[in-house]
Amino acid sequence: MQIEQFDTGLKTKTNVKDIILSPEQNLQNKNLIRKYLNQIISLGIKEIDKSLEEAFVSDVKVNCFYPLNEFTGLKNLKEKLWIPLLEAFPDLERREHIVLGGAFRDKILVGAYSMLSGYFKKSWLGIKPNFKMINLRCCEIHELKEDKIIESYILLDVLDFLRQCSDLKINPSRGPEGAWMPPINTDGVNFFEKDIEVSNSNLKQSLSMNRSLNFKPEKENISNDELKQRLLDHPQKEFWHDKMIWYGPCGIGTSRSLEGFIDMHQLPFRRSFTDRDYYKLGHYCEIGDGKFSLCAGWHSLEGVYGSNDWLGFNASKQKITMRVMDFYHHDQGKIRENWVPIDILHILKQIGVDVLEKIKI
Numbered sequence: 001m002q003i004e005q006f007d008t009g010l011k012t013k014t015n016v017k018d019i020i021l022s023p024e025q026n027l028q029n030k031n032l033i034r035k036y037l038n039q040i041i042s043l044g045i046k047e048i049d050k051s052l053e054e055a056f057v058s059d060v061k062v063n064c065f066y067p068l069n070e071f072t073g074l075k076n077l078k079e080k081l082w083i084p085l086l087e088a089f090p091d092l093e094r095r096e097h098i099v100l101g102g103a104f105r106d107k108i109l110v111g112a113y114s115m116l117s118g119y120f121k122k123s124w125l126g127i128k129p130n131f132k133m134i135n136l137r138c139c140e141i142h143e144l145k146e147d148k149i150i151e152s153y154i155l156l157d158v159l160d161f162l163r164q165c166s167d168l169k170i171n172p173s174r175g176p177e178g179a180w181m182p183p184i185n186t187d188g189v190n191f192f193e194k195d196i197e198v199s200n201s202n203l204k205q206s207l208s209m210n211r212s213l214n215f216k217p218e219k220e221n222i223s224n225d226e227l228k229q230r231l232l233d234h235p236q237k238e239f240w241h242d243k244m245i246w247y248g249p250c251g252i253g254t255s256r257s258l259e260g261f262i263d264m265h266q267l268p269f270r271r272s273f274t275d276r277d278y279y280k281l282g283h284y285c286e287i288g289d290g291k292f293s294l295c296a297g298w299h300s301l302e303g304v305y306g307s308n309d310w311l312g313f314n315a316s317k318q319k320i321t322m323r324v325m326d327f328y329h330h331d332q333g334k335i336r337e338n339w340v341p342i343d344i345l346h347i348l349k350q351i352g353v354d355v356l357e358k359i360k361i
Contacts, residue, residue: 003212010282019103023194030101033110041094045086061151063298066346089118098188102287111141111294113327126360130165139325139341141285155341160250167359171312175253175264183329193290202330203288209239218270231262241334251344272310276303296325305351320350
C-alpha cells in the first residue's frame with residue numbers, strides 16, 4: 001500500500017515563511033529553555049515572579065492539561081499552575097529525560113519530557129495529600145521568540161498522579177503502569193547533532209509512520225482476530241523496531257513490540273474511534289533533532305467515541321478531541337521508543353466522566 005504524503009501541519013496558516021535554524025542556534029535555544037524551566041523549580045515560590053518574568057512574555061498563551069485548560073498571561077500562569085504546584089510539593093525537583101528543539105514553519109520550538117518529583121504535602125487539584133513522594137510525568141513544548149516564551153503546551157499526567165495517590169477511579173489499564181524509562185543507549189538531554197540531514201531524516205520517518213495510520217482496516221466488518229492480523233501487516237510495521245516500546249499515559253499503560261502495542265492500545269482504540277480524523281486541524285509541532293523527533297497537535301484528533309473497547313466506558317457517541325504529543329527515539333533505522341502523553345482526563349470529561357469530581361476533598 002502506498003502511503004499518501006499529505007501535509008500533517010496546521011491548516012490555519014498560509015504563505016508562511018519557514019525559519020531555518022542552524023544546529024548551533026538550536027542548541028542555544030534548548031539550553032535557554034532548560035535554564036528557564038529548571039530555574040522555576042529551583043528558585044521556588046519566593047522567586048516565582050522573577051523566574052516567570054525572565055522566561056515568558058507578559059501575555060503568554062498557555063495550553064494546559066485538564067482541568068487547567070487554556071489561559072493567557074503571567075498572572076494566570078503563576079496562580080493556576082505554579083503556585084498551587086509548588087505549594088503542594090514544597091521540595092519539588094525536575095529530572096530531565098529528553099530535550100529537543102527545532103523550527104516548524106515560522107515557529108522556533110523546544111520540547112521536553114521530564115519528571116517532577118516531590119513530597120505531596122498540600123492538596124492539589126482538590127486531591128488531599130498522601131504525604132508520600134510523587135513523580136509527575138511532565139511533557140511540554142514551548143515556542144520562543146526573541147529569547148522569550150510566547151506560547152506553551154504543558155501536559156502533566158494527572159491520572160498517573162491519582163494512581164500514585166491510590167485514588168484512580170477508572171477502569172484498569174490494559175498495559176502496565178509505572179514510570180517511563182529514559183531513552184535507551186543515548187543521552188536525550190545533552191546531545192548536539194551537527195548533521196541537519198540526520199534530524200530531517202528522522203522527522204520524515206515519524207511523519208511517514210503517522211500518515212500510515214490513515215489506513216483504517218477497522219472500518220471493515222471483520223473480527224478482532226482478523227483486525228489484529230491486518231494491523232500486524234499494516235504499513236506501520238515498516239517503521240517500528242522489533243523491540244519498540246510505546247510509553248502510554250495512565251489509563252492505557254506501556255506496551256512492548258508492535259503486537260503488544262496493538263493489543264494494549266491500537267486495536268481497542270481503533271474499535272472505539274472508527275469515525276475519526278487525525279489531521280483535520282493538524283500538528284502545531286513537527287521537529288527533528290538528532291536521533292529524536294517530536295510531533296504534537298492541539299487537537300491531534302477529532303473522533304466519535306463509538307464503543308467501550310478503549311478505556312472501558314460505555315459508548316456515548318460523543319464527538320471528542322485529543323491533546324497529544326509524540327516524542328520519538330530513532331535507533332538502528334527504526335522508531336525504537338515512543339513517549340506519548342495524552343490528556344486522558346480531558347477525553348473522559350468529554351464523554352461525561354469527570355474523574356476529579358469523584359474524588360475531590
